[in-house]
Amino acid sequence: MPLLEVKNLGINFGGLRAVNKFDLDIERGEIVAIIGPNGAGKTTVFNMLSGYYTPTDGTITFKGKPLNGLQPFQIAQHGIARTFQNIRLFPQISVLDNVRIGLHPRAGYSLVDSILRTPRFRAKEAELTDRALDLLATFGLEDKANIKASSLPYGAQRRLEIARAQAVQPDLLLLDEPAAGMNPSEVQQMVELVRFVKEKFNLTVLLIEHQMGLVMNLCERLVVMDFGEIIACGLPQEVRDNPKVLEAYLGRGAVT
Amino acid sequence: MDKNKQVILALVGVVVLYIILKALIMTGVLGPYWQIILNYALIYVIGGLGLSIIYGFTGQFSLGHAAFVGIGAYSAGLFAITFSHYGAWGSLGSLVVGIVCAGVVGYLIGVPILRLKSDYLGIATLGFNFIVYDGLQNSDKLFPAMGGAQGMTGVPQFQTFEWYFVAAVLVVILARNFVFSTHGRACTAIRENETAANVVGVSPARTKIMAFTIGCALAGLAGALYCHNYPYLNPDSFSFLESINYLIVVVLGGLGSLAGTVITAVGWAFLLELLRLVLGPFYAFRGVIYALILIVVIIVRSQGIFGGMEAPFLVPQIGRRKPRAIVGS
Numbered sequence: 001m002p003l004l005e006v007k008n009l010g011i012n013f014g015g016l017r018a019v020n021k022f023d024l025d026i027e028r029g030e031i032v033a034i035i036g037p038n039g040a041g042k043t044t045v046f047n048m049l050s051g052y053y054t055p056t057d058g059t060i061t062f063k064g065k066p067l068n069g070l071q072p073f074q075i076a077q078h079g080i081a082r083t084f085q086n087i088r089l090f091p092q093i094s095v096l097d098n099v100r101i102g103l104h105p106r107a108g109y110s111l112v113d114s115i116l117r118t119p120r121f122r123a124k125e126a127e128l129t130d131r132a133l134d135l136l137a138t139f140g141l142e143d144k145a146n147i148k149a150s151s152l153p154y155g156a157q158r159r160l161e162i163a164r165a166q167a168v169q170p171d172l173l174l175l176d177e178p179a180a181g182m183n184p185s186e187v188q189q190m191v192e193l194v195r196f197v198k199e200k201f202n203l204t205v206l207l208i209e210h211q212m213g214l215v216m217n218l219c220e221r222l223v224v225m226d227f228g229e230i231i232a233c234g235l236p237q238e239v240r241d242n243p244k245v246l247e248a249y250l251g252r253g254a255v256t
Numbered sequence: 257m258d259k260n261k262q263v264i265l266a267l268v269g270v271v272v273l274y275i276i277l278k279a280l281i282m283t284g285v286l287g288p289y290w291q292i293i294l295n296y297a298l299i300y301v302i303g304g305l306g307l308s309i310i311y312g313f314t315g316q317f318s319l320g321h322a323a324f325v326g327i328g329a330y331s332a333g334l335f336a337i338t339f340s341h342y343g344a345w346g347s348l349g350s351l352v353v354g355i356v357c358a359g360v361v362g363y364l365i366g367v368p369i370l371r372l373k374s375d376y377l378g379i380a381t382l383g384f385n386f387i388v389y390d391g392l393q394n395s396d397k398l399f400p401a402m403g404g405a406q407g408m409t410g411v412p413q414f415q416t417f418e419w420y421f422v423a424a425v426l427v428v429i430l431a432r433n434f435v436f437s438t439h440g441r442a443c444t445a446i447r448e449n450e451t452a453a454n455v456v457g458v459s460p461a462r463t464k465i466m467a468f469t470i471g472c473a474l475a476g477l478a479g480a481l482y483c484h485n486y487p488y489l490n491p492d493s494f495s496f497l498e499s500i501n502y503l504i505v506v507v508l509g510g511l512g513s514l515a516g517t518v519i520t521a522v523g524w525a526f527l528l529e530l531l532r533l534v535l536g537p538f539y540a541f542r543g544v545i546y547a548l549i550l551i552v553v554i555i556v557r558s559q560g561i562f563g564g565m566e567a568p569f570l571v572p573q574i575g576r577r578k579p580r581a582i583v584g585s
Binding site: 050051052071072073075076077081082084088089090091092093096097100101102103104105107109111114115116117121125128129130133145146164165167168 | 430433434437438439440441442444445448449451452453454455456457458459460466512564574575576
C-alpha cells in the first residue's frame with residue numbers, strides 16, 4: 001500500500017479549473033518532486049494535500065485513511081507537515097518557541113495543568129523543551145534558540161521552517177520550493193539537509209522546486225505539471241528528455 | 257537566575273509591594289478616596305490582562321471588552337444582593353458567578369464571531385457591546401432590581417484593599433502560567449501566522465475560543481470586583497468608551513507583554529483620576545489628553561511602551577533536563 005494515494009484530484013476556483021485529474025502514488029521512503037512552469041497548479045496541489053483547499057473532486061488517502069474534508073491541523077496530526085514557498089514562521093517569537101509550537105498537539109498536558117503548574121505540566125513541558133532543543137541541534141540552530149525568528153538569516157529561516165515541520169513528527173514532508181532564492185552553494189547545502197533529514201527521521205518527501213540542480217540531485221521520481229494537469233512523470237533522466245516537458249518549459253517553437 | 261531564586265524573588269517582591277501599599281493606607285497617605293482608585297487600578301489590571309490574552313497574545317481584535325466586565329458586574333451584583341446574608345461567602349460566591357457568567361457568554365458569543373478576522377471582528381464585538389449596553393439601560397423592564405438607566409444599588413461593598421490585591425496577584429500568576437505554556441504558545445502562534453499555526457497542528461478555532469473565553473472570564477472577575485467597589489452600578493461604566501480604555505491599556509502597554517499591561521493599567525487608572533484633579537473645570541477636555549498620549553506613543557514606539565519586553569521574574573527559565581542527544585545517531 002502506498003503511503004499517499006491521490007486519485008483524480010481536481011479543484012475549481014469559480015470557472016477556473018486549477019488542477020485536473022491529478023493522480024499520484026508515493027511509497028514510503030521516496031523523494032518525489034513536482035515541477036512545472038509558474039501557474040501550473042503545483043502549490044494548489046500542496047494546498048489540497050495539507051487541507052488548506054478542499055478539492056472539488058477526487059480522493060486523498062494517507063496511510064490507508066481518507067483525508068478529504070479534514071482541516072489543516074487535523075492533517076498535520078495525521079502526519080503530513082509542510083513548509084511554504086514564502087517562509088511562514090512565527091516572526092516575533094523565539095526560535096525555540098517556533099519549534100515548541102510544532103509540538104503542541106503532543107504536549108500531553110491540559111489547560112488546567114498549565115495554569116496550576118501541576119507536576120504533570122513540569123514533567124511534560126521539560127520533555128517538550130528537550131525535544132525542541134534536540135531538533136534545533138539537529139538543524140544547527142541550538143545556539144540561536146532564544147533569539148527572535150525574524151532576526152535569523154534567510155537560509156536559517158528555511159532550516160527553522162523545516163525543523164518546525166519536523167516537530168509535527170510527520171511521515172510525509174511537503175516542501176514548497178525549499179531552495180527558492182538561494183545561491184548554488186546554498187542549494188547544495190539544502191540538498192544535503194533534505195537528504196540528511198529524510199534518513200534521520202525516516203521520511204517520505206514530496207517537494208516543489210524550480211532549481212533543477214536540486215531536483216536532479218535529490219529526487220528519484222519527478223512529476224511534471226502544466227495547466228493543472230500532469231504531463232509527464234518518471235525518472236529525472238526520462239522526464240528531462242520528454243518533448244512535452246521541453247515544450248511546456250521552452251515553448252513549441254524551441255522543440256521543433 | 258535559577259528557578260527557586262526566581263520564585264523567592266517574585267514572592268519577596270509581592271510581599272514588599274503589599275507592605276508599602278498597606279503602609280501608605282495605614283499612615284493615611286492614601287485616603288479612602290485614593291484607596292478606591294487603587295482598587296479600581298487593580299480591577300483594571302485584571303480586566304486588562306483579560307484583553308491582553310484576547311488581543312495582545314492571540315491577536316483577536318475586541319472592541320467590546322467592557323460588555324463582559326458589565327456582565328460580570330451585574331451578575332455578581334445580583335448574586336451578592338440575593339445572598340448578602342451569607343456575608344463574605346456571598347461576596348466570594350459573587351466573584352465566581354461573575355467569572356462564570358462572563359466566561360459562558362464569551363464562549364457563546366465567541367463561537368460564531370471568532371470566524372471573523374481583525375476589523376470585522378472588532379465591529380462584531382463593538383455591536384455586542386451596544387447590545388449589552390442597551391440591555392443594561394433597559395434591564396429594569398425585565399428585572400426591576402437591575403435598575404436600568406437609573407443604575408443598580410444595594411450591592412454589599414468590601415473596599416478592603418486585600419481582596420483586590422490578592423485577586424490581582426493571583427490573576428497575574430495564572431495569566432503568566434497560561435501564557436508560558438503550550439496553550440499560550442498556541443495563542444501566540446495564531447497571532448503571528450494563523451496559516452502556519454494551522455499546518456503545524458494548532459486548531460485556530462479552538463485556540464481562539466479558548467483565549468476569548470479566558471479573557472472574558474477575567475473581564476467577568478474584574479466586573480465582579482467592580483460592583484463591590486462602587487455602591488452604584490451604572491450602564492455607562494460598561495459602554496463602548498470603557499472598552500476603548502481597556503484597548504488603550506493593552507495597546508499602550510505593548511501587545512504580548514504581561515508586565516506592560518499591568519503597569520499601564522495601574523498608570524491609566526491613576527492618570528484618569530489625576531487629570532480630574534489637575535484639570536478641574538476643564539475635566540471635559542481629558543479626552544484630548546488621552547488621545548494625545550496615544551498618538552505620541554504610537555508615533556514614538558509603535559509596539560507600545562513595553563512592547564517586546566517582559567518582566568524577568570515572569571519569564572520561566574529554559575534549560576535542558578537531559579543532556580543533549582547525539583546528533584545523527
